[in-house]
Amino acid sequence: MPNTTIEDIAAGITAALISKLQEQTLGATPVTTNVTADKVDKVDKVDKVEQPVVSNYDDKYFDKLAEKYIDFTYNNPTIYHVVDHFKHQLKDAGFEYLPEPESWSDIKPGKYFTTRNGSSLVAFVVGKNWKPVKGFGAVGSHIDSLTTILKPVSKKDNVDGYELLGIAPYAGTLGNLWWDRDLGIGGRLLVKDSKGKVSQHLVDSTPHPIAHIPTLAPHFGDPAVGPFNTETKAVPVIGFSQGKEDDPVPTEAEKRAPLYGKHPLKLLRYIAKKANVGVESISQWDLQLFDVQKGTKGGLNNEFIFAPRVDDRVCSFAALNGLIDATKEELKDDNSSFTIVALYDNEEIGSLTRAGARGGLLESVVERVVASKHYNPDEVATQDKLRLVYANSIILSADVNHLLNPNFKEVYLENHSPVPNKGVAIALDPNGHFATDSIGLAFVEALAHRNKDELQYFQIRNDARSGGSIGPAISSATGVRTIDLGIPQLSMHSIRATVGSKDIGLGTKFFTGFFQNWRSTYDEFVDL
Numbered sequence: 222m223p224n225t226t227i228e229d230i231a232a233g234i235t236a237a238l239i240s241k242l243q244e245q246t247l248g249a250t251p252v253t254t255n256v257t258a259d260k261v262d263k264v265d266k267v268d269k270v271e272q273p274v275v276s277n278y279d280d281k282y283f284d285k286l287a288e289k290y291i292d293f294t295y296n297n298p299t300i301y302h303v304v305d306h307f308k309h310q311l312k313d314a315g316f317e318y319l320p321e322p323e324s325w326s327d328i329k330p331g332k333y334f335t336t337r338n339g340s341s342l343v344a345f346v347v348g349k350n351w352k353p354v355k356g357f358g359a360v361g362s363h364i365d366s367l368t369t370i371l372k373p374v375s376k377k378d379n380v381d382g383y384e385l386l387g388i389a390p391y392a393g394t395l396g397n398l399w400w401d402r403d404l405g406i407g408g409r410l411l412v413k414d415s416k417g418k419v420s421q422h423l424v425d426s427t428p429h430p431i432a433h434i435p436t437l438a439p440h441f442g443d444p445a446v447g448p449f450n451t452e453t454k455a456v457p458v459i460g461f462s463q464g465k466e467d468d469p470v471p472t473e474a475e476k477r478a479p480l481y482g483k484h485p486l487k488l489l490r491y492i493a494k495k496a497n498v499g500v501e502s503i504s505q506w507d508l509q510l511f512d513v514q515k516g517t518k519g520g521l522n523n524e525f526i527f528a529p530r531v532d533d534r535v536c537s538f539a540a541l542n543g544l545i546d547a548t549k550e551e552l553k554d555d556n557s558s559f560t561i562v563a564l565y566d567n568e569e570i571g572s573l574t575r576a577g578a579r580g581g582l583l584e585s586v587v588e589r590v591v592a593s594k595h596y597n598p599d600e601v602a603t604q605d606k607l608r609l610v611y612a613n614s615i616i617l618s619a620d621v622n623h624l625l626n627p628n629f630k631e632v633y634l635e636n637h638s639p640v641p642n643k644g645v646a647i648a649l650d651p652n653g654h655f656a657t658d659s660i661g662l663a664f665v666e667a668l669a670h671r672n673k674d675e676l677q678y679f680q681i682r683n684d685a686r687s688g689g690s691i692g693p694a695i696s697s698a699t700g701v702r703t704i705d706l707g708i709p710q711l712s713m714h715s716i717r718a719t720v721g722s723k724d725i726g727l728g729t730k731f732f733t734g735f736f737q738n739w740r741s742t743y744d745e746f747v748d749l
């Protein structure tokens with residue numbers, strides 16, 4: 222039996238009063254209560270008892286997030302669209318953009334974000350009273366997903382009138398899962414204006430599919446049976462023309478265009494028209510072919526979402542919405558928290574790029590905050606302060622892992638097989654492919670208990686090899702304790718995957734609770 226003190230009793234009464242107040246004041250839409258991190262500091266004992274910080278997680282909340290996610294992933298088919306979408310969402314939520322190439326030495330406490338390459342983003346909120354010893358609580362995720370990328374020279378010879386396009390797989394695509402699908406085109410253009418300045422323009426053909434990779438009918442016998450060569454047998458068809466007279470005649474301006482001769486002129490015109498610019502003003506592009514079909518709820522009771530690009534738009538979406546939800550209140554003067562979301566490119570190809578998790582964007586943000594005048598008024602060397610920050614911080618590496626597939630139950634490890642609509646799953650691996658350690662596991666269990674979240678475990682069987690994510694890369698680069706976890710899904714790396722329809726909301730709720738309660742929870746783990 223634990224000892225009960227007067228303080229504990231007082232804390233219990235305060236908690237009950239706050240809980241009553243929440244019941245009375247919260248409306249139908251999900252909002253955070255007035256119990257922000259700084260207030261939690263002041264009523265520290267309140268936080269020691271079970272205390273949901275956001276209390277109205279009802280069916281409406283989960284339905285709304287599921288719908289929002291389906292729209293988000295449909296409207297933002299490429300990584301450039303996703304980063305642009307998050308930029309707008311953050312600005313609407315009161316976050317200020319800090320360009321990476323400019324000095325941050327004068328930043329004040331507040332809400333900020335920065336981007337790199339238009340394909341990675343870090344958003345953070347830092348309080349006036351934050352000190353290195355308080356560390357930071359971060360969620361890192363990746364926003365790249367499996368796709369196909371136009372080759373630097375994508376034009377190909379027609380085959381008896383069929384117009385073809387040269388594309389390359391990004392992270393192991395172009396297998397037969399990509400065949401007979403409606404493929405749209407989109408991405409970013411680098412456009413030069415009349416003054417010679419280059420800027421980014423986004424394009425997206427949705428809802429129009431411009432390409433198909435046709436399968437060969439089984440009637441042709443052996444040639445219809447794979448495996449297939451992805452260079453020669455997975456070439457998308459983008460049109461058909463009867464003869465030379467159908468070929469477009471280039472204008473003089475088009476002949477001078479940087480991309481003229483490298484890509485089909487019809488495609489150059491199609492894309493230029495979509496972006497409302499001249500063909501000649503496009504200096505370069507990053508274009509992809511992707512599944513253009515919108516995600517949908519499914520199952521007899523809409524238990525599921527069937528959607529493209531789940532790995533990993535879903536954890537990124539939940540993490541960013543969690544940060545925004547958790548920091549809705551205006552920052553009070555005594556706020557001592559530092560919370561971060563880092564969304565990276567290139568996880569699917571190893572993260573070793575400047576926009577990837579091994580490119581150091583999170584570390585750069587932390588170092589620049591620590592070195593800024595407000596947080597380093599004496600302008601002393603920051604190396605020791607940084608070590609203090611990292612030693613007191615926690616990172617959640619959020620990436621999808623695997624739901625139990627009922628047709629292949631035998632390949633899953635018993636008691637380590639997540640199911641839908643239950644809660645995020647912690648990724649575990651005794652051989653270091655995930656960063657979760659036993660203290661991290663105890664920490665997230667304590668956090669989930671406090672926030673009334675359910676957790677699941679995922680670990681691979683001894684006779685299979687574990688996947689990985691950004692966790693080991695970030696934790697080894699910074700020394701920060703990192704826990705790998707994420708929303709579980711079916712059909713990882715397929716062009717179309719399944720998640721539980723409640724899991725988007727469960728993930729967002731989990732991350733919201735993390736940002737609000739990670740510090741007080743981690744304080745229970747002294748020097749471990």
Ligand SMILES: [Zn+2]
Pocket residue numbers: 363532533568620621690
């Ligand atoms: Zn992933």
